[in-house]
Amino acid sequence: MSSTAGASDPVRGPERPRFPRIPRPRLPRARTPRPESSAPSATPATPGAGPHGEAVLRVRGLVRTHRSEGSAVRALDGVDLDVDRGEFVAVMGPSGAGKSTLLHLLGGLDRPDGGQIWLEGRRVDGLSEARWALLRRRSVGIVFQFSNLVSTMTVADNVELPALLAGASARQARTRREELLGELGLADKARAVAAGLSGGEQQRVALARALVNEPGLLLADEPTGSLDSRSTRDVLRLLTRFHEQGRTIVLVTHDARVAATAERVVSLFDGRVADDAAVESAPRGRRTTLADVLELKG
Ligand SMILES: Nc1ncnc2c1ncn2[C@@H]1O[C@H](COP(=O)(O)OP(=O)(O)O)[C@@H](O)[C@H]1O
Ligand SMILES: [Mg+2]
Numbered sequence: 001m002s003s004t005a006g007a008s009d010p011v012r013g014p015e016r017p018r019f020p021r022i023p024r025p026r027l028p029r030a031r032t033p034r035p036e037s038s039a040p041s042a043t044p045a046t047p048g049a050g051p052h053g054e055a056v057l058r059v060r061g062l063v064r065t066h067r068s069e070g071s072a073v074r075a076l077d078g079v080d081l082d083v084d085r086g087e088f089v090a091v092m093g094p095s096g097a098g099k100s101t102l103l104h105l106l107g108g109l110d111r112p113d114g115g116q117i118w119l120e121g122r123r124v125d126g127l128s129e130a131r132w133a134l135l136r137r138r139s140v141g142i143v144f145q146f147s148n149l150v151s152t153m154t155v156a157d158n159v160e161l162p163a164l165l166a167g168a169s170a171r172q173a174r175t176r177r178e179e180l181l182g183e184l185g186l187a188d189k190a191r192a193v194a195a196g197l198s199g200g201e202q203q204r205v206a207l208a209r210a211l212v213n214e215p216g217l218l219l220a221d222e223p224t225g226s227l228d229s230r231s232t233r234d235v236l237r238l239l240t241r242f243h244e245q246g247r248t249i250v251l252v253t254h255d256a257r258v259a260a261t262a263e264r265v266v267s268l269f270d271g272r273v274a275d276d277a278a279v280e281s282a283p284r285g286r287r288t289t290l291a292d293v294l295e296l297k298g
Contacts, residue, residue: 001114037049040080042280045285053119056217056248057083057106062115064101075101077114077271085216088239088249090259090279093268099252100145100221102268107142107219119217137166141210143220145252148206151195153207155186158194163212173212180208183241185234199226218242220251224258 033137062079075098083089091099104110106117117125124135130254137140149158156177163173181187184204194202207223218239224232231257240261243249251262260279261263267275 002104010266011049022038046277047207051056054085056085056087056120057081057250058116058118058202059106060116062102063106063113064098065113066101076105076112076115079268079271079273081213081244081266081273081295082274083248083250085248086243086246087264088106088243089251089254090262090265091250091268092254092259092265095103097268098271099268102253103219103221103250107136107140109142138213139215139217141215141218141220142211143203143206143210143218143223145225149202149209151192151193154193155181155192155197156190156196158205159208160211162209166213176214177208179239180211181205183204183234183238184208184215201229201233203227204231211238215247216249217248220249222225222252222254224253224255232258238288 039057059079059081062076062081063074064076067073074127075094077098079098079102090103093099095169101110105112105125106122108129109132114125115125119135119140124132128133150161153161156174159177159180160170160173163176164170168176176189178187181190184207185206186201186204189201189205194205197205203223203226207220210218210220220239222236223239227235239249239251249262251258253259262279264276264278266273
């Protein structure tokens with residue numbers, strides 16, 4: 001499976017960046033597939049807005065079977081999902097349920113065997129690697145379960161590189177990097193080489209990297225999986241701020257406290273959506289707020 005996103009995107013030719021202005025808080029609206037797109041020409045236009053607003057993500061009948069050494073595992077078995085603009089969705093489910101597979105497909109890091117994916121009304125499941133790389137650089141931030149930093153580069157360079165590739169000036173890239181690392185409690189690690197960081201530190205650097213281009217959509221696979229409670233709070237605070245700016249988050253987590261900060265929890269089981277519910281029946285009859293989470297210890 002490709003693990004290219006952000007800093008390690010394969011598309012970084014010598015030409016000048018074609019999209020010099022960032023931040024770009026919204027995904028590009030391209031309702032008609034471009035001619036060079038490999039998406040089927042019969043692609044319908046956007047399926048339209050969902051009942052709650054405008055669909056940033058729309059998934060229909062998604063199927064993905066992993067094959068290795070003669071055996072086949074159907075990791076996703078017909079997933080339907082709509083995510084509206086500005087929603088904060090937590091994806092939960094037992095190990096092996098298909099959560100990571102789903103996120104990889106949504107980020108264009110893997111291809112489905114069946115089904116369709118629309119991003120901002122644009123059919124994307126058939127896009128080429130190169131187009132996906134551009135889309136990720138500009139509009140979709142991804143945090144992997146395993147951070148996939150460039151291990152030989154410094155923390156600062158890991159975070160700044162996607163910004164520079166997207167056309168930010170060195171100064172803009174540095175400013176954003178300083179801001180993000182500061183919020184994540186990593187200001188003093190900027191000059192450290194990524195390989196020398198702890199797992200939790202690497203995870204936070206990966207989050208900073210995913211957010212440096214201020215994407216409209218963040219896909220994060222267990223971004224607090226190896227964090228202590230203080231670092232988890234830093235990450236939740238940053239995600240909350242990002243969400244409050246109207247951006248969309250789809251976050252895989254095992255942590256009920258993290259899920260409780262989302263507006264909606266989608267549960268996967270055996271490659272299918274087993275439950276999809278708004279978060280409103282938290283203890284004390286209301287959603288857990290960030291303030292509640294900050295109160296939690298341990
Ligand atoms: N590259 C792969 N090759 C073979 N099987 C895989 C691969 N990736 C995932 N799987 C299998 O697909 C199923 C779903 O995996 P995954 O999406 O990683 O689940 P989750 O993230 O919910 O733990 C599991 O049974 C897993 O073993
Ligand atoms: Mg996983």
